[in-house]
Amino acid sequence: MLRTAKTVMLSLCLMVMLSSCSHSPTGRNQLLLFSGDDMANLGQRSFEEMKKSQPISDDKAINAYVQCVTAAILKVVPPQSNFSEWEVVVFDSDQVNAFALPGGKIGVYTGLLDVAKTPDQLAAVIGHEIGHVLADHSNERLSRSQLTALGLTITGITLSDNPYGDLALAGLGLGVQVGILLPYNRAQESESDKIGLQLMHQAGFDPSASVTLWQNMAKASKGAPPELLSTHPSPDTRINALQTGVNQLPNVPHRLTSSCPRPPSKKQSKNI
Template sequence: MRRTAHTVILSICFILTLTACSNSPTGRNQLLLFSGNQMADLGQRSFEEMKQSQPISQDKAVNTYVQCVTQAILKVVPPQSNFSEWEVVVFDSEQVNAFALPGGKVGVYTGLLNVAETPDQLAAVIGHEIGHVLADHSNERLSRSQLAALGLTVTGMSLSDSPHAAMAMAGLGLGVQVGILLPYNRAQESESDKIGLQLMHQAGFNPSASVDLWRNMAKASDGAPPELLSTHPSPNTRIKALESGVSRLPNVPHRMTAQCQRPRTN
């Protein structure tokens, strides 16, 4: 059994040796085990499933508004090698959420508009989510998950003869989750905040609105899990980082703020 575990370890090392490490848009080292085409295919399939299973908003004013903000940001996004067009869908749901998937798929839930109160605040969310795609965060997360699963398999082989194997594996599983996957995701979230600030700024939105957005988010997220066990930085941590990022941006006209008109709410 030890010999088998040793073989698996050597195989993992061989894979890592052959896998080219790359850098994210902010210069952070990344390990990407999957091709861009593979990730784009996964994103496409996931998005199609969501469109089949979740109601899509038919509100023309809401769709026009979300499209206006999103398309303004996409104009400053460089062409992508694995897909040619972005698709934006507004889902009719009270969820305060938005997402972007590999392959250029963007989803916005109508509930987000209750927290993102202005075009600039909505642009902060959209820019952040598109930042995840530009930085290959889905590929990175999936790659990390695959390596964590391999590590657990190897450890299970090594401990299989131990009377405390089950307890050890349970403890290791928690360690992998807290020590590798969740902190890494927090790093991705912070990185997407930086990318999102740049995108909304270049597109002509007011980047200071990102701070207002997360103050709104903090008010709407009572009872959220502690930062240690969350995939997102705490609102206070996020706000401080955004304020620092905004202070380093040059002043430019916020031309898109007036052009994307938020629909009136009852």
Template sequence: MKIIKPFLLSTVVAASLTLYGCANSPTGRTQILLFSGTEMSQLGAQSFEEIKKQEKISTDKKTNVYVQCVTSAITARLAPQSDFTQWEVVVFDSEQINAFALPGGKIGVYSGLLKVAVNQDQLATVIGHEIGHVMANHSNERLSRSQLANTGLQLSNLALGGAEYQNIAMAGLGLGVQYGILMPYGRAQESESDTLGLKLMAEAGFDPQQSVNLWVNMAKASGGNQPPELLSTHPSNSTRIKNLKAQVAALPASNVKGQNCKL
């Protein structure tokens, strides 16, 4: 049996880390970003066009005006972006309780979300959260982490070449990367976007207390069908609610006039 010294795997993975630079997210968390903002904006725009081809776009004028009103109230307070000129929001006619944001300022809202986000403030919570993903370069970060993880596994595979039980070792390493790095990393991003989104929606004049109510609604809508937090890329509903309650209590009083977006 060929013996692999522990420091050998550490060395090959560490060598790949030296190729990349680090950045800080808006909350000060260290990030690894391998791609430029322009590259990510182009990817986001391409992906958004593909989604628009695949999904049914809502033609309901009232719904579109409502969602645009909430989105514009938040984006109007943001500084100009260096990698794109304007935010674009599209409402998809779908029962999905979901929304997303892509690099390049592309926002998608599924009409089914409005059955759970039942007022402007709760919708603003979701929109602010999705915008938070863009502001914090989360797509770049996740793509970079994924590529870095793949590089590390490839280098480790080379280091293990010829070793007995190589396949078992690689399977174990892959499982460790998936559950030890990528999934908790996703939860960190989601929690960060909750924090950023709460700040954005409150600064835009929406009621931050409704962020808690939104996730109570989300928990009810899920019917308890949620994977264990350990095996999920999102925080559990109970964790989210607990964190948001604490953050809402710590927010300074806002002097911004409340919004008046109506469906």
């Protein structure tokens, strides 16, 4: 009976994997278990909760600047089937961060402007975050997490009669995390860098600013974990890959380098 249950569960896993395979915009194989509508609803609900729990910037100049850069990027983004409009919110926080969620929700923290110091550098971040949405990365990560949990459940059944089962499961959990989830996330980050480069280039920003941005990020970050155990590529790896990507883009004039006036950062404002 137990062996039959194991066989059925393993067969179900195989069926899920075979029936849910897809490809990202760069041609990478993906496993997507959830519908686009489900992911859009999840992103929208999460964003509404964030707007309730985090302070939103009321600085008109900063909001106009972020909206200007984002609007330029969105002009070259194709229409999405699961939502009709993108929403951009600037959160008043010292975090050096930005994000984009399924359902077309974009958040930018004011602290990012102390590192992304030009419109082109901000465009590199915005393009990268939008790339996560275009490549269904949230769906991919959630799907992989669900499949990993199912795999650990099956393994737990298999090891249930083994006196060393608990120890084996603990080691397997670490192996799954280091060997599957983290490298997989690094692949997503690198893919979003490629998509972001294309978007900012098509929108008229200077793609070489992405290299300067990550040089700034490297200077601002301290005590980062080693690349092997990080969900992001190391700064050097990222910078080298971005420079390679920039060199492969066609040489066209950069139309929007100064079209979005940059307001003073928080740090600059305090010194005025």
